[in-house]
Amino acid sequence: MNAHASPVRPVEVHAWVDVACPWCWIAKRRFELAETEYGGEVALQYHSFELAPDLPVDYVSSEADFLQLLYAGTTREEAEQMMWVVRGTGSRLGLAYDFDSVQHTSTFLAHQLLHHAEANGRQLPMLDVLFSAFFERGRDLRRVDELVGLAGEVGLDGAGARAVLETGRYAEAVRADRALAADYGVAKIPTYAVEGQPPIHGAKRPAVLVEALRRSAEEPQAGR
Numbered sequence: 108m109n110a111h112a113s114p115v116r117p118v119e120v121h122a123w124v125d126v127a128c129p130w131c132w133i134a135k136r137r138f139e140l141a142e143t144e145y146g147g148e149v150a151l152q153y154h155s156f157e158l159a160p161d162l163p164v165d166y167v168s169s170e171a172d173f174l175q176l177l178y179a180g181t182t183r184e185e186a187e188q189m190m191w192v193v194r195g196t197g198s199r200l201g202l203a204y205d206f207d208s209v210q211h212t213s214t215f216l217a218h219q220l221l222h223h224a225e226a227n228g229r230q231l232p233m234l235d236v237l238f239s240a241f242f243e244r245g246r247d248l249r250r251v252d253e254l255v256g257l258a259g260e261v262g263l264d265g266a267g268a269r270a271v272l273e274t275g276r277y278a279e280a281v282r283a284d285r286a287l288a289a290d291y292g293v294a295k296i297p298t299y300a301v302e303g304q305p306p307i308h309g310a311k312r313p314a315v316l317v318e319a320l321r322r323s324a325e326e327p328q329a330g331r
Contacts, residue, residue, distance in 0.1 A: 118150065136202060157214055174189055194206070
């Protein structure tokens with residue numbers, strides 16, 4: 108098969124992200140650029156992977172405080188430097204990080220909403236709205252009312268979203284995604300697993316992702 112030809116069926120891609128992971132938003136945008144350059148069909152599914160699954164449900168902090176919690180021994184200056192790098196990288200992709208307004212909280216409920224959105228064919232726009240809500244708009248993603256409002260931004264029924272969040276319908280699905288990550292050899296995020304290729308860890312540049320997609324399309328896979 109020619110490297111630029113479309114595969115017989117879409118290339119399957121699994122990705123693990125957290126809406127509170129700044130590099131995950133960058134990785135998503137870079138994958139979109141890679142997908143456009145690749146030009147073939149891609150079947151992409153995002154999976155939940157909380158950066159800090161053990162955060163208390165009532166935890167809230169600044170981004171800098173969270174970085175110091177997540178990376179033991181990180182100084183305030185180092186945390187500020189991390190955010191400076193993200194802001195610069197994101198701005199070149201049209202992403203505006205307002206770390207001064209970020210309320211870092213548990214994202215367990217937000218991931219449940221993502222599963223609800225996936226079940227209703229709205230996973231990708233819901234993911235973008237959640238990234239924007241967290242990093243650009245300083246929204247508190249612990250709160251059901253906030254999440255219901257965000258669900259409405261992508262056309263999801265508010266009552267249905269509230270019912271899902273209040274009953275924990277997708278709580279186990281969030282945990283199952285974490286277990287699935289281990290099956291794919293994924294221990295950190297962002298990670299993109301392109302069918303038949305080694306997992307791509309980190310927010311790699313589009314060229315790396317394009318090459319993985321093309322290799323996958325060229326190589327015979329089970330079922331192709």
